[in-house]
């Protein structure tokens with residue numbers, strides 16, 4: 001797309017085109033245009049991030065509002081996004097109206113200039129007719145595609161679905177995993193200590209400019225994401241240096257870092273080269289010695305290895321992380337869930353194949369879909385050599401409501417609302433008989 005340089009809105013258009021029209025993730029779209037992004041100053045970068053993320057998070061609302069003023073649908077994907085950029089600024093970013101209209105119309109390329117009057121007129125209608133759409137803004141029904149909304153309502157009921165949606169409509173906080181003795185370095189950031197020992201920053205500068213980042217004193221990890229590795233560690237209390245643990249789907253390495261710092265001998269496996277590069281950077285920053293294996297875990301059949309435990313953080317739909325990654329909302333398809341659950345089952349079966357008798361498997365996904373969580377866990381228990389290692393409420397502070405009757409964990413994003421919510425995760429722990 002030949003769009004002029006150093007214009008924040010024009011840059012957003014380019015990124016959003018990739019995300020919404022080419023199914024590229026936000027982080028990958030940013031990598032593609034990294035050099036151009038680096039030319040913006042910090043304030044502009046912040047604005048770009050905010051505009052893109054707000055637009056994606058509120059896309060369902062924005063589309064509905066635009067449709068009120070269209071006589072027939074707009075087919076041109078670029079113009080659709082230009083309009084969305086304008087509406088996101090008017091309604092959600094509180095950009096002054098003249099800038100929302102004039103500067104947005106200004107990013108329309110000469111080739112598409114016939115659309116300028118239409119975009120101008122619609123944005124002005126949005127500015128002048130709030131009462132037409134206030135009911136849309138105030139409803140929780142427009143955040144998600146219908147198939148996800150209806151699925152959640154079926155699985156969790158209307159009330160819980162509403163609570164989940166309200167919790168994921170807001171920006172996520174930054175959670176940091178750090179030794180308790182070090183938390184004082186974040187004192188001036190008004191950091192909150194969470195029940196699991198993470199600290200949460202409500203407002204922060206660039207991550208790499210936070211104190212002791214380069215020294216590797218801490219790493220970024222959602223509070224809920226710390227729980228699976230802790231549940232595994234609860235089963236390996238002695239002689240950790242001599243115990244071999246496999247992190248089967250490890251990159252970018254958050255959970256491996258937890259395991260390595262506890263003194264275990266860890267093999268971190270992942271099949272994705274790019275994600276492994278990020279993992280190596282993370283391990284190096286944290287000064288951790290590591291064993292990384294770049295392979296498909298399903299084909300990894302070690303001989304003569306005494307594997308005490310496997311952490312399987314399987315690839316999943318990510319529906320528990322919509323708040324952090326709103327782009328997933330629009331990329332997921334209904335059919336993905338069944339495909340992913342087949343892969344998850346294969347990965348779990350393979351874990352038991354290579355694990356020693358008496359060893360532990362912790363299975364986890366950052367999803368709130370039963371097909372990827374509880375159904376998988378129940379199905380694997382039908383195999384003869386596997387028994388459940390029930391998770392107790394003492395192991396996960398202040399998350400009692402997440403423990404299922406069976407002894408699995410299903411965290412929903414609106415739990416810990418008093419601290420500002422957390423990512424949704426399913427976790428089950430098993431032992432090989």
Ligand SMILES: C[S@@+](CC[C@H](N)C(=O)[O-])C[C@H]1O[C@@H](n2cnc3c(N)ncnc32)[C@H](O)[C@@H]1O
Nearest residue numbers: 249250251252253254255270271272296297313
């Ligand atoms: C949910 S992410 C893991 C996040 C990671 N555990 C952490 O805490 O930072 C899932 C990972 O599984 C990897 N993966 C998916 N299928 C795999 C396979 N068959 N073998 C190895 N890695 C796989 C993906 O590349 C991805 O990095």
